Amino acid sequence: MTDRRRINGPLGGTSAPVFSKYLARDANDRPVRTRQPNVLRKMFLKTGVTPSASGSAYLELEASRPPKSSTPGLASLSTSGLKLTCTVHGPRPLPKSAPFSPHIILTTHVKYAPFATRKRRGYLRDASERDLGVHLETALRGVIIGDRWPKSGVEVIVTILEGEEDQWWGSGSNKAADWGMMSVLSGCITVASAAIADAGIDCVDVVSGGVVALVRDPLTSGKQSSAAIVMDPVPSEHEEIVAACIVAYLPGRDEITDIWVKGEIGSQDYGDSSYENLTDNAVQAALGSHRVLVAALKETADMKIGR
Amino acid sequence: MTSTAPQPTLSFPRETFAKLSPHPYLLAHLQPASAASTPTRANGRSPSQFRAPHVNNGSLTHAEGSTVVRIGDTTVVCGIRSEILLASDAAGYRVDNSPTTPFSPPNYNEAKELDLLVPNIELATGCSPAFLPGQPPSTLAQSLSTRIYSLLHSSSLVDGEDLRIWYQPPDLGGGGRMEEDEEDEALKPEVKAFWTLYIDILFISLDGNPFDAAWAAVVSALRDVRLPKAYWDADREMILCEDEVAQSKKLKLRGLPIAVTVLVFRAKEQKQGGDMKHWILVDPDTFEEGLCDESVTVVVDRSRRSTEILSISKTGGTIVGKDQMREIVDLAGMRWGQLSLPLLGG
Numbered sequence: 001m002t003d004r005r006r007i008n009g010p011l012g013g014t015s016a017p018v019f020s021k022y023l024a025r026d027a028n029d030r031p032v033r034t035r036q037p038n039v040l041r042k043m044f045l046k047t048g049v050t051p052s053a054s055g056s057a058y059l060e061l062e063a064s065r066p067p068k069s070s071t072p073g074l075a076s077l078s079t080s081g082l083k084l085t086c087t088v089h090g091p092r093p094l095p096k097s098a099p100f101s102p103h104i105i106l107t108t109h110v111k112y113a114p115f116a117t118r119k120r121r122g123y124l125r126d127a128s129e130r131d132l133g134v135h136l137e138t139a140l141r142g143v144i145i146g147d148r149w150p151k152s153g154v155e156v157i158v159t160i161l162e163g164e165e166d167q168w169w170g171s172g173s174n175k176a177a178d179w180g181m182m183s184v185l186s187g188c189i190t191v192a193s194a195a196i197a198d199a200g201i202d203c204v205d206v207v208s209g210g211v212v213a214l215v216r217d218p219l220t221s222g223k224q225s226s227a228a229i230v231m232d233p234v235p236s237e238h239e240e241i242v243a244a245c246i247v248a249y250l251p252g253r254d255e256i257t258d259i260w261v262k263g264e265i266g267s268q269d270y271g272d273s274s275y276e277n278l279t280d281n282a283v284q285a286a287l288g289s290h291r292v293l294v295a296a297l298k299e300t301a302d303m304k305i306g307r
Numbered sequence: 308m309t310s311t312a313p314q315p316t317l318s319f320p321r322e323t324f325a326k327l328s329p330h331p332y333l334l335a336h337l338q339p340a341s342a343a344s345t346p347t348r349a350n351g352r353s354p355s356q357f358r359a360p361h362v363n364n365g366s367l368t369h370a371e372g373s374t375v376v377r378i379g380d381t382t383v384v385c386g387i388r389s390e391i392l393l394a395s396d397a398a399g400y401r402v403d404n405s406p407t408t409p410f411s412p413p414n415y416n417e418a419k420e421l422d423l424l425v426p427n428i429e430l431a432t433g434c435s436p437a438f439l440p441g442q443p444p445s446t447l448a449q450s451l452s453t454r455i456y457s458l459l460h461s462s463s464l465v466d467g468e469d470l471r472i473w474y475q476p477p478d479l480g481g482g483g484r485m486e487e488d489e490e491d492e493a494l495k496p497e498v499k500a501f502w503t504l505y506i507d508i509l510f511i512s513l514d515g516n517p518f519d520a521a522w523a524a525v526v527s528a529l530r531d532v533r534l535p536k537a538y539w540d541a542d543r544e545m546i547l548c549e550d551e552v553a554q555s556k557k558l559k560l561r562g563l564p565i566a567v568t569v570l571v572f573r574a575k576e577q578k579q580g581g582d583m584k585h586w587i588l589v590d591p592d593t594f595e596e597g598l599c600d601e602s603v604t605v606v607v608d609r610s611r612r613s614t615e616i617l618s619i620s621k622t623g624g625t626i627v628g629k630d631q632m633r634e635i636v637d638l639a640g641m642r643w644g645q646l647s648l649p650l651l652g653g
Contacts, residue, residue, distance in 0.1 A: 005444045005449055006452065007452050008422070008425065009390075009503055009505065010396075010422040010423070011398045012392060012393070012396030012397055012398055013396060014390035014391060014392045014503045015390060015391055016390055017389065017390065017535060017537065017548040018545065018547055018548065019535070019547070019548045019549070019550050020547045020548065020549060021549075050382075050434060050435075050511060050512040051512065051514065052436065052514060053433060053435070053436065053512075056512075063368060081368070083366075083367075087433035089433060089436050089439065092436075109433075109440045111432070113429075114386070114427075114505065114507040115367060115370040115373070115386030115388050120505065123427070157432065157433030157439070159432050159511070161509075162367055162369065
């Protein structure tokens, strides 16, 4: 459909380029997870990227290396990392027409950039972005001390510059569930938490996001493959993802503000895949990203006080 | 004899002065009371001093070309995705119009007619308190997108030939090439499809002068674009691409145009009154943009030694005349030298 307020592409419609490698589907090209199951990816977190906003932060997770194939390929076919930026505007007064509220009104917006995923996204918000926004709001609502700002609003805006994919590009067209969105949500929670702290909004604790997945990789010939729990999953590295769980965790109070579990859990075929086990592991993953978050916030605090 | 208590003097920090009375604040900087201090702007720069640019290419995985440009506090991310438009689907494509045929109309810009370059600017990312998401594109965003679009086409920056995907039909006939009839239309190479470049420009942070930063990001990202080798597969009847870097190609861009925006700051806030004291401020930030009405944007290219002016646009007032325009073009030429180093090196 033509959006009258933007410059539109050709009327006939364009299609994404199809690579001949995609049709050949060489399974040796699939990236393989080289980390231990309980090791997270290296995270880079920096605050203060948008000086005109009350608070801002930028998060980057490194991309996984492609396997040693013979010819180096174009970057567009390799696995992506995660690049998020978050800005916080507020607390600001609500418009006069808004009804009185004794606590602060939190509004979240999550938006994928058009070049963020393998399939180009449009400029209008779709259902998955609204979903992420609701989960992010749930995670942050329990952390902000809202009573200190009556009649005020705060806006948390997350822009996803590069997102996770749901499956390896060569897996063919069997529809995978939105596994990439789980890692993205975990990153969103961490980066929003850093931006809120940068804005100086009072919180009961620093919330961080952690994600784990129950994956099933084919073992060598014959043996029945069993599922294992891995932290910080990259969906394209695994043949099949059975379930995934993401939590927003407050380490200081040992509380969880948001849980999202997707997939088949509790089945006897997959070993100890109970709900409790998954969430315990997700909490451990959240503790890992909490360490990086606190180190980044300490740097910010030193810089602000030293100034 | 009554002694009056000394009146407490009212003094504010600088930021409060800037918010309460911005115009006198900037004027006091540009016209200092003591002769000893040099006139500067509120942000510490001289009126003809630009902010240092930083350019970083190729950081996004899924984009064919990408760049992050930081000019002071204005940060822009530009990603270019390429998609394929089949010639049979292209509205308005005629083989006779192609510049390679002998009877094509002059000044036919194929990329513009077929909408092969699609720039879009997104300001509503929370880059500044004035641009919050949840709204349709504002007037500023729409006008910036249109300016980038028209400059992109009028500067002929992208060569139309780079965007065409040719197909040479194989010679399936046997021998017997002696007759004239053998040389039929099917053996001439034809354009089977076009590359469409979606140029998406996102503002991470905005502190004035969005057009210059956005244009620099477009030029830098176009220089970074690597298009895969594409060919028409007659058996599958679709366009296939090759993944290898060695077979991909970069775009051949025509020159390196740079945009420079300046604002005119008047000593008095009223518009009337000739011979008013004024200052020309280059590379303005948000504070200065709120105080000035008149702006001039010049697009220059010095890649061929002499300063070529691609576009001059002036709105909002009558202070800038021929002499000031000459001065502005000289400043633009100097800025070209500054910006071309990171753009060509990256």
